[in-house]
Amino acid sequence: MGARLKRTSSGRVRRQYRATDPGSGVLITVRRAIEAHQGGELDTAETLYHRALQMKAGQPDALHFLGVLCHQRGRSEEAIRLIRMALRVTPQHADAHNNLGNVHKETGNLAEAEACYRSALACNAHHQDALGNLVVVLEAQQRPEDALQVCSALIAQAPQLGRAHYLMGVHLRRYGCEIEDMERAIACFRSAIRCDSMNVSALDALGVMLYTLDRYDEAIGVYRDWLGREPNNPVPRHMLAACGGAAAPLRADDAYVRHVFDGFADSFDEQLLKNLDYHAPQILVDALLGVLAVPTGMLDVLDAGCGTGLCGPLIRSHAQRLDGVDLSGGMIEKARLRGNYDALMVAELTAYLQDNPATWDVVLSADTLVYFGDLLAVLSGAYSALRPGGWVAFTLEAMDGEAVGAELSSSGRYRHARHYVEQVLGSVGFGEVTIAEAAMRKEMGRPVAGWVVLARRSARQGG
Numbered sequence: 135m136g137a138r139l140k141r142t143s144s145g146r147v148r149r150q151y152r153a154t155d156p157g158s159g160v161l162i163t164v165r166r167a168i169e170a171h172q173g174g175e176l177d178t179a180e181t182l183y184h185r186a187l188q189m190k191a192g193q194p195d196a197l198h199f200l201g202v203l204c205h206q207r208g209r210s211e212e213a214i215r216l217i218r219m220a221l222r223v224t225p226q227h228a229d230a231h232n233n234l235g236n237v238h239k240e241t242g243n244l245a246e247a248e249a250c251y252r253s254a255l256a257c258n259a260h261h262q263d264a265l266g267n268l269v270v271v272l273e274a275q276q277r278p279e280d281a282l283q284v285c286s287a288l289i290a291q292a293p294q295l296g297r298a299h300y301l302m303g304v305h306l307r308r309y310g311c312e313i314e315d316m317e318r319a320i321a322c323f324r325s326a327i328r329c330d331s332m333n334v335s336a337l338d339a340l341g342v343m344l345y346t347l348d349r350y351d352e353a354i355g356v357y358r359d360w361l362g363r364e365p366n367n368p369v370p371r372h373m374l375a376a377c378g379g380a381a382a383p384l385r386a387d388d389a390y391v392r393h394v395f396d397g398f399a400d401s402f403d404e405q406l407l408k409n410l411d412y413h414a415p416q417i418l419v420d421a422l423l424g425v426l427a428v429p430t431g432m433l434d435v436l437d438a439g440c441g442t443g444l445c446g447p448l449i450r451s452h453a454q455r456l457d458g459v460d461l462s463g464g465m466i467e468k469a470r471l472r473g474n475y476d477a478l479m480v481a482e483l484t485a486y487l488q489d490n491p492a493t494w495d496v497v498l499s500a501d502t503l504v505y506f507g508d509l510l511a512v513l514s515g516a517y518s519a520l521r522p523g524g525w526v527a528f529t530l531e532a533m534d535g536e537a538v539g540a541e542l543s544s545s546g547r548y549r550h551a552r553h554y555v556e557q558v559l560g561s562v563g564f565g566e567v568t569i570a571e572a573a574m575r576k577e578m579g580r581p582v583a584g585w586v587v588l589a590r591r592s593a594r595q596g597g
């Protein structure tokens with residue numbers, strides 16, 4: 135469900151109902167449906183929308199908002215049909231065109247979405263949501279010049295609208311080539327926050343831009359400011375530490391990981407594979423297969439921090455049983471769709487390993503222990519979760535040169551020194567340790583140095 139869709143629909147509905155006849159039974163039912171809808175009581179809302187439609191077939195608001203609700207519940211085809219029916223009754227309804235555009239946008243039909251936003255603007259040239267949404271679909275269709283034109287029109291029309299400045303900042307960040315463009319993007323994000331102090335996307339984008347340009351003090355200022363407004367938000371808390379403004383936690387806290395990866399689940403594969411040249415799963419599985427003596431198809435394997443399941447297809451044919459665990463329910467749902475796993479669990483990794491002694495022959499973990507600074511607890515857990523003779527295989531980001539220990543970097547992930555990794559593995563009891571250097575992803579177009587680590591639990595019982 136798109137947040138904008140929800141916000142748009144709820145905001146408009148209230149205003150509309152002040153203008154109509156509050157005494158009519160069907161309108162009272164629609165109003166109650168909308169209140170339930172806004173309160174997140176979707177079952178009640180759906181029942182009431184249907185009741186309103188039984189009372190008056192074709193009631194346009196019931197059709198329109200039932201359509202919005204169907205989309206929220208994953209029934210987007212039905213949503214499109216219902217909103218189109220509403221538009222046949224009230225063809226000049228800009229909000230309904232806009233919401234229909236949102237359904238198309240979120241189901242990947244960008245050309246259709248663009249047409250709907252343009253219809254909304256034909257009904258109301260000042261429809262700010264439709265203008266902003268049009269910018270987004272033009273960008274997504276790789277039409278930067280058209281997007282810039284609409285975004286400029288939106289700023290001219292609504293100079294106090296935070297989203298307008300945010301979208302301009304995103305445009306400059308994406309297409310700007312000069313340092314001046316980055317400065318302008320920063321200024322746009324700051325304007326967005328001045329207009330709307332709770333514009334979290336702008337706060338996030340501003341922090342990232344500043345630390346990317348090595349302006350850590352300013353980034354710290356942004357995260358402190360954000361934390362002041364939202365003291366319980368795990369993102370500014372984690373990023374403040376990542377930029378050096380607070381002590382680093384032993385590992386990224388659960389709320390931060392869930393927040394980041396639940397929000398990232400839909401675009402993770404495309405972002406990592408297409409934009410970040412990510413190939414940690416392949417490198418890790420290749421390294422593991424190089425040391426395994428067991429015939430393929432005989433192993434019980436845990437994909438630890440499985441995410442969307444990119445390791446699944448690579449390891450499946452070697453596993454008799456393949457389990458996956460991850461803190462993010464959103465990522466686990468994506469992994470489930472791949473169909474490679476025998477079981478998938480939403481759980482914190484260290485606790486899950488500790489709770490399952492001597493269960494797997496392999497614990498495989500691609501790009502997940504980068505969210506752990508202190509590796510002792512999680513690797514002790516992996517040791518106890520392995521059967522004697524089992525292998526742990528994982529990737530890390532590498533800390534430079536002769537450095538010791540681990541550090542939280544401004545990306546929000548940890549880097550580890552080779553010596554520290556060896557020392558922890560040794561202290562836990564692992565042997566046959568190999569640590570190879572490899573770049574497994576890019577950041578800002580540059581390869582990120584990493585480690586591919588393999589280690590074995592002694593084959594002796596109790597070893």
Ligand SMILES: C[S@@+](CC[C@H](N)C(=O)[O-])C[C@H]1O[C@@H](n2cnc3c(N)ncnc32)[C@H](O)[C@@H]1O
Pocket residue numbers: 391392395414415438439440441442443444445459460461462465481482483484499500501502505
């Ligand atoms: C960068 S993704 C990698 C996913 C997958 N292994 C891959 O290579 O595509 C990191 C994953 O680690 C998970 N994660 C981070 N900390 C975790 C923890 N403490 N317990 C369980 N999962 C965790 C995140 O939710 C996320 O899905």
